[in-house]
Amino acid sequence: xxxxxxxxxxxxxxQRSPLQRSDAxxxxxxxxxxxxxxxxxxxxxxxxxxPFAGAMSPPVPLxxxxxxxxxxxxxxxxxxxxxxxxSGMPGSKGILSDDEIWSIVLFIRNLPPAGSLGDPVxxxx
Numbered sequence: 001x002x003x004x005x006x007x008x009x010x011x012x013x014x015q016r017s018p019l020q021r022s023d024a025x026x027x028x029x030x031x032x033x034x035x036x037x038x039x040x041x042x043x044x045x046x047x048x049x050x051p052f053a054g055a056m057s058p059p060v061p062l063x064x065x066x067x068x069x070x071x072x073x074x075x076x077x078x079x080x081x082x083x084x085x086x087s088g089m090p091g092s093k094g095i096l097s098d099d100e101i102w103s104i105v106l107f108i109r110n111l112p113p114a115g116s117l118g119d120p121v122x123x124x125x
Contacts, residue, residue, distance in 0.1 A: 014074060015072070018102060029102075029103035029104045029105070040056075040088070042119070042120060044116060044117045045107070045108060046062045047062060049119025056087070064111050077105055080092050080105070081101065
């Protein structure tokens with residue numbers, strides 16, 4: 001982890017999601033993820049069907065990885081809010097509501113098995 005990334009994450013380390021873990025909230029997170037995140041992270045958050053995921057610098061991370069899963073909810077929300085320049089990860093603050101972002105965090109915490117949701121439609125062969 002780079003120093004700048006580490007120092008940015010510290011700010012939201014203790015922030016917790018106000019949303020309860022429920023099937024409805026996870027489904028809402030999956031829906032928002034499907035609209036805003038699948039182009040780079042795949043339907044399952046594990047880059048399934050994303051042809052360029054490994055070619056980016058840095059590569060698109062697997063959201064199921066121990067590194068990503070070790071982030072606190074507040075750290076994940078910060079990344080979704082502000083993005084990570086120059087990685088290509090855009091910020092969504094002002095585009096997504098806080099509830100949408102928190103529901104995406106819940107979805108990331110409850111990802112389906114790799115490949116179980118198929119490839120993103122935009123990459124259909």
